[in-house]
Amino acid sequence: MVNGVERNGAGRAALEAALERMRARTASMGESAQSAEQTTPFKSALATTVQKADASIERTEGLHLEVLQGKLDIHEVAAQLKESELSFQFALTVRNKLIDAYREVMRMTV
Amino acid sequence: MNTESLKGDPLARTFRGMRIASSALNAERVRIDTIAKNVANARTTRMPTTGEPYRREMASFRPILGDLTDGVQDFLGIRVDEIVSDDSPFEQVYDPSHPDADESGVVLYPNVNTMKEMADLVTAVRSYEASLTVVDTTERMADRALRLAE
Numbered sequence: 001m002v003n004g005v006e007r008n009g010a011g012r013a014a015l016e017a018a019l020e021r022m023r024a025r026t027a028s029m030g031e032s033a034q035s036a037e038q039t040t041p042f043k044s045a046l047a048t049t050v051q052k053a054d055a056s057i058e059r060t061e062g063l064h065l066e067v068l069q070g071k072l073d074i075h076e077v078a079a080q081l082k083e084s085e086l087s088f089q090f091a092l093t094v095r096n097k098l099i100d101a102y103r104e105v106m107r108m109t110v
Numbered sequence: 111m112n113t114e115s116l117k118g119d120p121l122a123r124t125f126r127g128m129r130i131a132s133s134a135l136n137a138e139r140v141r142i143d144t145i146a147k148n149v150a151n152a153r154t155t156r157m158p159t160t161g162e163p164y165r166r167e168m169a170s171f172r173p174i175l176g177d178l179t180d181g182v183q184d185f186l187g188i189r190v191d192e193i194v195s196d197d198s199p200f201e202q203v204y205d206p207s208h209p210d211a212d213e214s215g216v217v218l219y220p221n222v223n224t225m226k227e228m229a230d231l232v233t234a235v236r237s238y239e240a241s242l243t244v245v246d247t248t249e250r251m252a253d254r255a256l257r258l259a260e
Binding site: 008020039052073075076078080082083085087089090093096097 | 124128129130131132135136139140146242245249253256259260
């Protein structure tokens with residue numbers, strides 16, 4: 001199967017764990033309330049995107065069955081699979097960027 | 111998936127081209143099915159429903175329009191509007207031995223021209239392939255754009 005769908009569970013868990021760690025770290029560093037306020041729209045937008053990607057992947061799982069039942073055409077499922085894979089790749093890229101930024105900050109000499 | 115509005119889905123814009131092309135794939139598939147039906151029935155002299163020879167059918171397309179965004183109606187793709195019958199006259203062949211021949215020995219054959227159907231099939235398959243290329247290209251574009259961030 002498409003790697004995006006296959007890695008769905010692991011990738012999403014890793015992404016959520018990474019976000020959680022970063023939240024905890026920024027909180028422990030005593031970030032001001034104002035800057036926390038500023039990150040909220042991005043955070044919620046990211047969460048929505050991850051949820052949408054996740055929903056899209058879940059929908060794809062159901063599509064396989066619909067093809068086998070003759071309710072859908074194969075090209076439709078193929079396009080949906082590509083869509084899910086790209087959604088997942090997008091979420092993964094954002095996660096990688098976040099982790100890179102975090103590592104960059106941790107490497108800074110105080 | 112094609113009837114979804116672009117609102118509320120953050121990545122919908124990215125996948126818009128793919129969804130439109132996917133709807134075109136569906137429509138072209140129906141068109142190809144219609145051509146298959148026409149070719150298969152090219153010698154059907156009596157339909158069980160009408161008693162007449164088979165009438166050639168054609169698929170007509172119409173756009174799927176979604177909600178208004180910024181005063182412009184979303185174009186979400188195309189779908190088959192209806193299957194219309196071709197009213198052109200039947201082919202007349204003199205063959206008194208045919209079971210469906212009339213008193214003067216003339217048999218009516220369907221108004222299907224296999225050459226024309228084949229030409230239609232070529233254009234339908236090319237349209238299908240074109241939409242497949244659009245899906246493929248949209249995917250590659252998004253993939254390449256994501257690689258920018260790496």
